[in-house]
Each structure stands twice: as structure tokens, then as C-alpha cells.
Amino acid sequence: MRLHVVLRFIGMVLLFNAAFMLISAIISYTNGIDSGFTPLMLSTLLTATLGLFPMIFVRRTRQITSKESYAIMIGAWLMSCLVGTFPYLMWGEPFTFTNAWFESVSGFTTTGSTILSNVEALPDSLLFWRSSTHWLGGAGVVIFSLVILPSFGKARSTITSVELSSLARDNYRYRTRKIVEIICLVYLGLTATSTLLFKVAGMDWFDAINHSFSVVSTGGFSTKNASLAYFDSALIDWIAIFFMLICGIHLGVIYATVTGKKNNIFRLEISRYYLISTIVACLVITLSLTISGEYDSFGESARYGFFQGISMVSTTGFATADANVWPPLALLVIILLGIQCGCAGSTSGGIKADRIVLAGKLIKQNLVQQQHPTAIMRTKIDGITQEREVTNYAILYIVLFVILVIIGAIVNTACGMDLGTGFTAALTWMGNVGPAFGSMGSFDSFAALPEFAKLFGTLLMLLGRLEIFGLLQLFLMKWWV
Amino acid sequence: MGLRKRISIGFMSLVALLFFAVAISVAELGRLRSDAREIVDAGKRGNDLAAMMMSGLQKQNSAILRMVATEHITPDSEYDEGKKEFENAYAEAMEVMIHGTDLDAVTTAEENYRSVVESYLSPAPAPITNDSTGMLEPFRPDAKKFLEEYLPVYYSLDEAVKRYMASPQSSIARRTAMVEDNAYRTITPSIITLLVAILVVLMFHFFIDIYYIKPVLRINKSLEQYLATRVPFAPKVDGENEISGLRDNIEKLIELQKSKKA
CATH class of the missing domain: 1.20.1330 (f41 fragment of flagellin, N-terminal domain)
Structure with a gap:
């Protein structure tokens, strides 16, 4: 592996970060130079220096190996999280290193958990940087899962292979550059459309842009302490519901649907399962809220039930109501949605609908196999046979995900959280969802956690974001040689 | 550059x-x-x-x-x-x-x-009337x-x-x-x-090492081997810079020496 080439590409990613820091500093300047100006300008300079330095020595390289691209993505992620702490650290209280690292990792992994008790105390420029980390992280996620993983051999491309039922069959006809262009186009298009609709629905431009960054990247950072509940607008809620739902789907499938291709959202097995399961789950939540009399009308219950359910399944983590006080059935369905999450190739985290579908098919197949031991069974998705290696990997991933959630819950409870909060916090970090339940609910912060729990939380976020094995490979030095 | x-x-x-x-x-x-x-x-x-x-x-x-x-x-x-x-x-x-x-x-x-x-x-x-004197x-x-x-x-x-x-x-x-x-x-x-x-120092050290120090050492070693045992002079030098120019010039010098001998 050519480390110098890897460093050059990581440098380019850092320059992107520096560009967004500069935009944040410009926002500060237009606001009459708020308290975020100096930290953001200094951070821009330092990040740009780090990004530009490799370019002095390393020539432009077009050909990179799959291993190098993997190293670039992981290195870029970790370095982005590191430079992302600079503005926070320089701004000062309440950002100690642990808090700044937690906020930065939570931003870039599009988790959306926060240590801030009073988000509105931050200057606009820093709030914009905070939302930008979501947006940049979201773009990184899809490029990682659609461009890097598929180029990396069968076992590691499992998740994309599963989703190849949709875009990839088309995708593989394109060159990598074209795929990146499509991803960027869809990502930018969704951001622009949601911004415009939020503005029309009553937000100001600043809030509209920040919330669209959060929605499209399925992050969850808001510019308000009360999250989207601050706006108390049914229209804004339904716009957010629509975009959160859409952004939980493979970006390529969205492209295929918009451009009128055959493999659209409604024809593909995975996206159909995702939409149907989500809508059914949200209806259950709505009925549960209606029956319990939590809200005055069915419409109100639907508004809050669908919002909370889709916010969870898309791993956005926005809130318009405190689900802690909802009936147990609604709460349970929301937690289950947070385990399943969206589709591969989207910015959402968690186990992903693709693996759930695959696991379901394997269970069914095994039951049939027991009745017909000599039968040769194949697991198909959208007519494509999934190889044994691929299905095994999916199952292994689910098992590993559950194990890590259990370990996380044990660590959290050892750090003083109650059982419910400890479990849901571990789940929310592994799934990159954002808020937990119990004492770390939608309107609470993680500020009170011990330092170790916060650092452990960031490890789970990174493991969840980099599909577990992505990060684990980092520690296997032999693998890199 | x-x-x-x-x-x-x-x-x-x-x-x-x-x-x-x-x-x-x-x-x-x-x-x-x-x-x-x-x-x-x-x-x-x-x-x-x-x-x-x-x-x-x-x-x-x-x-x-x-x-x-x-x-x-x-x-x-x-x-x-x-x-x-x-x-x-x-x-x-x-x-x-x-x-x-x-x-x-x-x-x-x-x-x-x-x-x-x-x-x-x-x-x-406000003045009031004194009862005894009758004055304000x-x-x-x-x-x-x-x-x-x-x-x-x-x-x-x-x-x-x-x-x-x-x-x-x-x-x-x-x-x-x-x-x-x-x-x-x-x-x-x-x-x-x-x-x-x-971090910049570490990167600087790394780049200087791979782009300049290692190639110079390779050229030196290869030249030593050539002089000692006539093993062909072919050190690996990445990129186009003064170091690769040095290697090319040494190669030319060797070729010139060979042609003179011949």
C-alpha cells in the first residue's frame, strides 16, 4: 500500500472540511463576527495546512488499489473527526476534548447524539459547522458504501451486493466517477429540495439549510434545543417525515426512480420491504397513541407517531415529542425500528433492511431445507441469487451488531446508567440513530455521562458507521501490508 | 516543483x-x-x-x-x-x-x-390652621x-x-x-x-524519507554493488525529480564508461 498516495487523498478530504469551516467563518463574519469566528478561522488554517501538505510532495495519482481506497476512507473519517474537534475546542466551554470528540464523531457518523444541554447558546457559525459535519459525513457514508466497499471483494461488499438488486446492476455499467457523480447529484438535489420546502414551510434560511443537512444525512442535529418541536408546525413535520423516509433508501434507487428507470423504489424488494414495514410500524404506533388517548385526534397521533417512527428507522433522531411517556407498545416498535433502520446505500445506519430481508429469507430457507434435506436451495433477492459467502456475512454482521450492543449496554450500565437507558444508548450509538430513551431521551443530552462512557460511545458510533469490519481492519496491521 | x-x-x-x-x-x-x-x-x-x-x-x-x-x-x-x-x-x-x-x-x-x-x-x-392661635x-x-x-x-x-x-x-x-x-x-x-x-513534522519526515533519502541510499547501494560486482545499476526511484535525474545521469555515466571500454 502506498501510504503517501493515501495521505494525499486524505488531504483532499481535509480540504473539503476546511472549505466548510471557512463557510462557517463567513457566516460568523456576516453575523457581525460572533464568538465562533476566531476558532473557525484558526481551524480553517490548520486543517488546510494539514490537507495541503501532502500535495506539495505527492503527485496526482489516478490509479489506486481497493486496499488504498479503503485506507483513504477510514483515514479520512478519523482525520475528519479529529479536525472536526478544532472549532469546538477553541470555542471553549462546554467542549473539553472528550466532549468535542463526542460531538465531532457524532456529527461525522451522522449519529446526532449531543453533549450540549443548550444548543442555542452556540453561535450560528458553530451551529452551521455542527450541521456541516453531518452533511459531510453523510456524503462520506454513501461514497464508502457505494464506491469503496463494492470494489473490495465479495465478502466485504456484501451489503452492497444485496442492494445490487437495485442500483448496482445499473451501477456496474458505469465507471466509478459516474457513480460518484450520481450520488453527489442525488445528495445535492435532496438537500436543495428539502431546504426550499423547509423555507416555504416557515423556517428562515439558516434553519432551513441546517435542518436539511441533518435530514438528508439522517443525522439529527438541530439548531434548537427542542429540535423540530420548536417550530410546532404540522407542515414542517410532514416535510421532514417525507425526506427522512426517502433518505433511508439507497440513493441510486432514488436516482433510478426520478429518472424513470425500471429498478425504482416501488419495484425493488428491499425498498418495498423498507417502505411497507416502516408504514405498518408507524400505523401501529399511531393506533397505540390513539387508543391510549395520548393525543386528541387520530391526525395528531399520526403526525407524532409517523414522525418519531420514521425519525428512528431512518436513524435521523429528530424529535417532536417525548416518546419516553408514550405507551410501551409504541416505545417497543420505535426501538425495533431503530434496530432495523434504513436501506444499504443510504446515509442511515443500523443493521439495515437489506440484512433483515436476507436473514428472513435464510430462516425460511432453513425451515424448508429441514423438510427437504436433499433440496438445493438458493437465496434470491429481486431474482438475483445471493452467494453463500454473502448471506453468511450478513448473518455474521447481525450477530456482531447484537453482541456489540450487549457489550455497550454492559459498559453503559457499569458507568451508572439505568438498564433501559444503557441498552438504548448502546443501540442508538451502534445504529447511528442519536437519542436514547430513559434519562438520555430526545430532548436530553449526553453531557452527564462519564468521560469513559462518552469515549466508548464514539467507538460504537465509528464501528456502526464503518460497518464494524471497516474499523476492525484498521487494527489488523498485517492486513494492510 | x-x-x-x-x-x-x-x-x-x-x-x-x-x-x-x-x-x-x-x-x-x-x-x-x-x-x-x-x-x-x-x-x-x-x-x-x-x-x-x-x-x-x-x-x-x-x-x-x-x-x-x-x-x-x-x-x-x-x-x-x-x-x-x-x-x-x-x-x-x-x-x-x-x-x-x-x-x-x-x-x-x-x-x-x-x-x-x-x-x-x-x-x-400644606399649611393647616393652628387650633389655639387660629393661624395657618x-x-x-x-x-x-x-x-x-x-x-x-x-x-x-x-x-x-x-x-x-x-x-x-x-x-x-x-x-x-x-x-x-x-x-x-x-x-x-x-x-x-x-x-x-x-503531524506536519511526521509527514515531512515520511515524505523526505520516501522521496529523497531512500532513493539516494538505493542509488548509493546499487552503485556500490555495480562497482564491486558489476551487478546492473537499476535502483528503484519513484516519480520524476532531481533524484531520478541523478539516477539517469549515473546510468548515462555507466553507459559512457562501458562504451569507452568497448
Whole structure:
């Protein structure tokens, strides 16, 4: 592996970060130079220096190996999280290193958990940087899962292979550059459309842009302490519901649907399962809220039930109501949605609908196999046979995900959280969802956690974001040689 | 970009970063120093203003007590003088907001004091008819009743001003804690800049090593092997730079030597 080439590409990613820091500093300047100006300008300079330095020595390289691209993505992620702490650290209280690292990792992994008790105390420029980390992280996620993983051999491309039922069959006809262009186009298009609709629905431009960054990247950072509940607008809620739902789907499938291709959202097995399961789950939540009399009308219950359910399944983590006080059935369905999450190739985290579908098919197949031991069974998705290696990997991933959630819950409870909060916090970090339940609910912060729990939380976020094995490979030095 | 230029840029980047770290430290330390100076000045000024308020209050009190004792309708000029002195000191303290919470207590106590005194002094007492003489005489409100109301508000204001006078001690502790936080913030940019500088040093070392040192060592080793055993001279040099130029020139030299021998 050519480390110098890897460093050059990581440098380019850092320059992107520096560009967004500069935009944040410009926002500060237009606001009459708020308290975020100096930290953001200094951070821009330092990040740009780090990004530009490799370019002095390393020539432009077009050909990179799959291993190098993997190293670039992981290195870029970790370095982005590191430079992302600079503005926070320089701004000062309440950002100690642990808090700044937690906020930065939570931003870039599009988790959306926060240590801030009073988000509105931050200057606009820093709030914009905070939302930008979501947006940049979201773009990184899809490029990682659609461009890097598929180029990396069968076992590691499992998740994309599963989703190849949709875009990839088309995708593989394109060159990598074209795929990146499509991803960027869809990502930018969704951001622009949601911004415009939020503005029309009553937000100001600043809030509209920040919330669209959060929605499209399925992050969850808001510019308000009360999250989207601050706006108390049914229209804004339904716009957010629509975009959160859409952004939980493979970006390529969205492209295929918009451009009128055959493999659209409604024809593909995975996206159909995702939409149907989500809508059914949200209806259950709505009925549960209606029956319990939590809200005055069915419409109100639907508004809050669908919002909370889709916010969870898309791993956005926005809130318009405190689900802690909802009936147990609604709460349970929301937690289950947070385990399943969206589709591969989207910015959402968690186990992903693709693996759930695959696991379901394997269970069914095994039951049939027991009745017909000599039968040769194949697991198909959208007519494509999934190889044994691929299905095994999916199952292994689910098992590993559950194990890590259990370990996380044990660590959290050892750090003083109650059982419910400890479990849901571990789940929310592994799934990159954002808020937990119990004492770390939608309107609470993680500020009170011990330092170790916060650092452990960031490890789970990174493991969840980099599909577990992505990060684990980092520690296997032999693998890199 | 040539070898010399690249290495120069590398070193210049490091120098710039280190200069940057020092410049930030100096600027932030300057700010910290001015904060510390501000605390000392604020404490001193707070004491001066409290003393002025106390003096103003004493003058007003003396004038009012004299007025009651001598059964005058209005207090003498010392009252106005004291009032003015108190108000000026209070206004300045409000302007600079030194020891905010304790000043709030003074504000409340002063409002109560002023209300009692002003209601006694104004509106101007209307003359009433003396029963025995049948003449119009100025009305004198009951001095005893006034003193019953006056003394508690006076003591309350006196206490508030005394607390305000003592407040710099507690406020210094508060502000010192703020400066302590600021001190943390002061060194953070410098620490981050130094960390970035360390990363740049590591990268610089790595690039110099792979682009210049290793190729030179390879060329040297290959040349030694060629000279010793006539193993073909073919060191691996990545990229196009002065080092690859050196290798090419040595190759040409070898070829020239071979052709001369032939």
C-alpha cells in the first residue's frame, strides 16, 4: 500500500472540511463576527495546512488499489473527526476534548447524539459547522458504501451486493466517477429540495439549510434545543417525515426512480420491504397513541407517531415529542425500528433492511431445507441469487451488531446508567440513530455521562458507521501490508 | 516543483506553524493579562464606588436626622449633596456593572429608602390652621412615625452598600474562576497548532524519507554493488525529480564508461 498516495487523498478530504469551516467563518463574519469566528478561522488554517501538505510532495495519482481506497476512507473519517474537534475546542466551554470528540464523531457518523444541554447558546457559525459535519459525513457514508466497499471483494461488499438488486446492476455499467457523480447529484438535489420546502414551510434560511443537512444525512442535529418541536408546525413535520423516509433508501434507487428507470423504489424488494414495514410500524404506533388517548385526534397521533417512527428507522433522531411517556407498545416498535433502520446505500445506519430481508429469507430457507434435506436451495433477492459467502456475512454482521450492543449496554450500565437507558444508548450509538430513551431521551443530552462512557460511545458510533469490519481492519496491521 | 523548493516549503510550513502557535499564545496571554488587570481594576473601582455610596448615604442620613430633630420641613443642603454623591456612584456602578448581584440588592434597598424619604418630603406639606392661635402653620407629619419607617429602610440600604463593599472579595473568586477557564481556552489553540505541527513534522519526515533519502541510499547501494560486482545499476526511484535525474545521469555515466571500454 502506498501510504503517501493515501495521505494525499486524505488531504483532499481535509480540504473539503476546511472549505466548510471557512463557510462557517463567513457566516460568523456576516453575523457581525460572533464568538465562533476566531476558532473557525484558526481551524480553517490548520486543517488546510494539514490537507495541503501532502500535495506539495505527492503527485496526482489516478490509479489506486481497493486496499488504498479503503485506507483513504477510514483515514479520512478519523482525520475528519479529529479536525472536526478544532472549532469546538477553541470555542471553549462546554467542549473539553472528550466532549468535542463526542460531538465531532457524532456529527461525522451522522449519529446526532449531543453533549450540549443548550444548543442555542452556540453561535450560528458553530451551529452551521455542527450541521456541516453531518452533511459531510453523510456524503462520506454513501461514497464508502457505494464506491469503496463494492470494489473490495465479495465478502466485504456484501451489503452492497444485496442492494445490487437495485442500483448496482445499473451501477456496474458505469465507471466509478459516474457513480460518484450520481450520488453527489442525488445528495445535492435532496438537500436543495428539502431546504426550499423547509423555507416555504416557515423556517428562515439558516434553519432551513441546517435542518436539511441533518435530514438528508439522517443525522439529527438541530439548531434548537427542542429540535423540530420548536417550530410546532404540522407542515414542517410532514416535510421532514417525507425526506427522512426517502433518505433511508439507497440513493441510486432514488436516482433510478426520478429518472424513470425500471429498478425504482416501488419495484425493488428491499425498498418495498423498507417502505411497507416502516408504514405498518408507524400505523401501529399511531393506533397505540390513539387508543391510549395520548393525543386528541387520530391526525395528531399520526403526525407524532409517523414522525418519531420514521425519525428512528431512518436513524435521523429528530424529535417532536417525548416518546419516553408514550405507551410501551409504541416505545417497543420505535426501538425495533431503530434496530432495523434504513436501506444499504443510504446515509442511515443500523443493521439495515437489506440484512433483515436476507436473514428472513435464510430462516425460511432453513425451515424448508429441514423438510427437504436433499433440496438445493438458493437465496434470491429481486431474482438475483445471493452467494453463500454473502448471506453468511450478513448473518455474521447481525450477530456482531447484537453482541456489540450487549457489550455497550454492559459498559453503559457499569458507568451508572439505568438498564433501559444503557441498552438504548448502546443501540442508538451502534445504529447511528442519536437519542436514547430513559434519562438520555430526545430532548436530553449526553453531557452527564462519564468521560469513559462518552469515549466508548464514539467507538460504537465509528464501528456502526464503518460497518464494524471497516474499523476492525484498521487494527489488523498485517492486513494492510 | 523542484527538490529545493519542496523542502523549503516544508520547512517554511513548519516555521509558519510554530510562529503561529507562538503568536496565538502571545495574543491570548495578552488577553489573559488584560482580563487579570480588569479584575484588579474592577475590584478597586468597586471599593471606591461603595465608599462613595456610603459617604453619600451618611450625608443624607445626617441631613434627615437634623431636619427631624430641628423640626424643619425640608432637609438642609447636605441631603442634596449626599443624594447626588450616592446617585453618581450608583450610576457609575450600574454602567460598569461591577458585582451585579450585590448591586441589585443596593438597587432594591435604595428604591425602598427613596420611597420612604420622598413620600415624607413631597408633596410639600400644606399649611393647616393652628387650633389655639387660629393661624395657618406648615403641617409637620409625625416625626416618630416617620422614623419608625425610615430607620429600617436606612439600615437596609446601609447593609446593602456594606455588602456591596465586601463583594469584590467574592466576585474576585468568581472572576478568577472565569480567568482560569479562559486560561484553558488560551492555551488550547496553541496546543492544537503544536499538534498539527507535529503531524506536519511526521509527514515531512515520511515524505523526505520516501522521496529523497531512500532513493539516494538505493542509488548509493546499487552503485556500490555495480562497482564491486558489476551487478546492473537499476535502483528503484519513484516519480520524476532531481533524484531520478541523478539516477539517469549515473546510468548515462555507466553507459559512457562501458562504451569507452568497448
